[in-house]
Amino acid sequence: MTTSKWYMVLRRILDNPDFRASKRIRLAIYMLMVILVYAILLSSVLPPKYHLAVGQVSPVTIRSPITTVNTQATEEARQEAMAHVPKQYVQSPAVLEQALQQIDELYNAAISESTDKSLSQAQRIESLQSIAPKGVSMATLQALSTLSSQDVGILQSVSERIVKELLGVPFYSDSLQQASLLVDRQMLNYDLNRVSRLIVQNVVSSVLKPNMIYQKQATEAAREAAAKSVANIMIHQGDVIVAKNGIVTNSVQSELMDVGLYSGHPNFGIVFGFALYVILSVGLLAAYVERRDPRRRLDNLMLLVLLIVFVLVSILIALTKSVVDSGPSAAPFLMPISLGAMLVSVMMDGSLAGVTSFYFSFLVAAAFGFQFEYVLYSFIGSLVGAYSVGRVTSRSTFMRAGFLVSGVNVISVLATHFMQMDNGASFHDLSVHLGLALLNGVLSAVLVMGILPFFETTFGLLTAIRLLELSNPNHPLLRKVLLEAPGTYHHSLIVGNLAEAAAELVGADPLICRVGAYYHDVGKTRRPMFFVENQMTKENPHEKIAPSLSHLIITSHVTDGLVMLQRAGLPKPIQDICATHHGTTILWYFYNKAKEMDKNGTVRVDDFRYPGPKPKTRECAIVMICDAIEAAVRSMARPTPNRVEGVIRKIIKDRLQDGQLDECDLTLQDLDVMVSAFMKTLKGIYHSRIEYPDIDKLRKEVGK
Template structure:
């Protein structure tokens, strides 16, 4: 394990260099590309035209079939009937024309009557007879009032009948003829129905009460008036055909659609579709690979940006976390790929066996929740590609949602408590979420499954949650030990009073144990007030004086009813014993393979501060000798983290306040400020990133906590009296 840890440390140091960080992300990208390459690679088939399909072939993606689309649009255009427009004005025009002919005949009669009167008046004086114009003359008068076209199209019998009829007869004939024309012409009359329309008019006039000649004239005039009034409209027809063509949806070969069934003949149409979706050997495309590269770049960019924004007091922690993330992520992709290969055995439920919550829970415990959630999203995307059921380039959204919800369930369940027993509960909770997610994705598309199939899916969901928990519990100690990660769960375990080292302190140095607990309370509240790791401060305080167990009676808190051994020692010897407890503590913690953060607290909580009591005592005893101040200082190093600095302050403050017989709030406040000021002046806080504002907050918090601990107690007179009597 130590050798492995050393290898990880070397790799972590390499990641401090930008080139190797970039190389690290390139390796992650290559792992992702290699894992998903076969799942996006278009399937190529070696099939011949008019051969028999050896297996059922499905489309790997959605492609528009433009040829079929154009064919359907042409069919839609052809199904549109020609548009014919009814010319309503034609009916009125023809009615007016026939009316004008009858009116012209009436005018002829009126003119003849007028001429006859004038002639009779002129010839009455001469007693000569007045002669009426002949029929031919009347016809000439009538045709003179009409256009050549009309006179040409109508027979002479029509004009004869009109000029021979009286005005009353003409009026009746006109009304009957116009009414019949109007009745027929208001209906649609296409070119091939003109004759039928004329016959219809003829039938309407055939049985009128007109004389034979006038009736025949009316019929001929009616037939002459009836013409085509419905005409083909090319513009309207083309507009309708265009709308019909546009209403046709593009024909698409959908992803997963069966193109040819097993045993079916591959005809020209099927062969064309296979070529269209790119399944033939002679069809090459790079689009899926470009899409995969783009997706990988997006995912890795999100990861890089997350680490770029990650807050960490020590820069090397980022590199440690990056390396740890890389191992967990690659492990998840490896497991996902191995399980996805089993899809070829036609197990549709195999993707739900993947331990989806594993990576999320490990990252939540070892690094932080934000990275764990981001990784869950990325793994869900990868899972939707890797578990695409053998259809290249497709996305299995059901498995993607399943992985996402399962991982989030494990992460959120661990949010409040990170005890190791909580991991198994989180796995069970993830299994329950798996079952609910499975029911959702199975019911949404109205799927139909047998009882055995439901059983397989549900067993896979339960196993996924349980395996996630088991692997998390199994891998957690390995990652913690290999990377020196001090997780919240590890801290909680180290705070257990039954820990061998804590029992060692309690049994061998009970005063130190009590002092450590008091320091823990002070340091935790102060660290939480400035946003530092309060739990680390508490646990580190428990172990910070473990070195005193080597010589417990040389420390005042353990000297109960005993002489002080320092009274018999020289100041320099006493100083060396006191100073040694920091070094001894660090060595003991290293021996027990305690986390580096805990070792640093034991080693750094005194920094390089001066043992003033023994130093001044040495000066008084040997005023003329050359005494080096360094011999009475702790070896350090100075506090490198906020937690270490706060624990050092809390350690000094607790010991100082405890030594006061009757501490008052004012005295406590004055003492705390003096100790902090001395540490600042001595430069003990120079190497940690505590700001002056945070130091002020620490001072205030320590004072408030100490006031609560050393508050004035009420003396109960009755109880005191009984005690005195006893």
């Protein structure tokens, strides 16, 4: 099957009323929107994964996508703080008491034995040894046993004082290693002989023990408090974890794990959360679309176009995010996100484009970590782009819209730059952002102009640009009408003016009405002389043929015109205007003529009706009424305002009574408002003119 045949098949499917109205297809389009947007943007929402070994060279510059705690650096800082906390001790008075008790027991025993003459020297030494502290030497005991009770009392007093001096203050394990030296220093304060010094030094040194008791729980609590006092060391969003060609270290690997960029299992929380995010966004959009006024509700074809626009914007966001991940962080400022809203505004309407601007900025937010500056930038640009192309009069409208978007983008960049309290952006960075913002709007406008013809051709959409192109008098069909049926061409122009004026007052599309009116009678070019506006002489070919044949010729201009429009590829709304501009009205002239010629009474009025169908849209109904009004007013001998208004109201009344307007949504109020529009337009066309004098007669009189 050739490409053209595939295209024709596609167009038949898309133009099928069942396709456009099916609720199942409508639901399927919404579900497909969720699936495609989710699939396209999931990789942009999920942070990229890297598997870099320690010592490996990084192939790219990796920046943190989030702000989080640097676990390794924070832990190292806390360990260092804990190491600086000394061990916790408490001084025990029991150590001093025990030392004094041991000294007193030894010296008291020595005094007691010195007065007991019944004991031998060996027995004294043995008795002293049994109660002496473990560190007292035999030489000390021997010397002590030979001293008198008075001398022992002096040594006891000195020993007690030294012990109190040393153990009355904190005495640690380290001090115990220098016990002898500490005792010697204390003895400098006393006048003792050499033997006495040795006895005191040995006895005191033997009873000295550390009086500072280690408090394990208190030490751990102090260290935990010191660790908690250390603030978290943060990795800020946008910080470079490792530069391109940089060496991967343990700390780099740890930071990659902290920010979720190290390869491993996917983050199922983000996967599930983004699914809910997309479902909620599309669901709210669907609720808005379905609750719109029936006149502005999208059929399935336009809903499919909206789906493609969402897919296009999603691809654009995903591509921009991939560029940002590879290095240039300023790429979002060049992303022509307003493209989507501008397309929706041109192909659908501005209010829907304004709503979709919210959702496009939501998708940008999800892909770029909900950074405020990107969300604000994309939303304002999209909103301005949507409303700046709301009324397209030429392709230059897009460029004006592009410049307007660029200007607003610059203001948005400056606003977010000055609003950031911790803004560390350099003047160079700001200049780059402003330059990209300027290019953004122009790029969006260029892309819209390039993409729009694809939608117009593929889906047969009737955009303002397409309508303006079709209204060009040099279009082959219009030129054919002008050359072969000039009366019909003039009639179509007037019908177009009438229809446009009426449409502006009742909320219909004026441009569709005008262009549809230009093409509604192209079928008359098949047999132009059978239509009174093209008859240059008084001969009427219908006078020579039967009324039934005249009926076939007259009504065939509708089907002939529809075939010509289909072959020329004109959009369906224009075809609908051509097919319905007579509805199922009756050709009363030929019916009356046939009835006068019929002697058997077999003529039926329904045999002289147009094949239809009846108008189903406001635009079709307006062109039908304008076509009848222009023909009726043109045939009037004296078109005074009162008579013209009477004819207009009679035509509208006849169409209502005949049921021609039953299937469209024009109200009686709309019809009444349209009368004033018709009167203003017709007054400018069929106004009264002064009667000019006979020029030849005046010349003869002047010559006389």
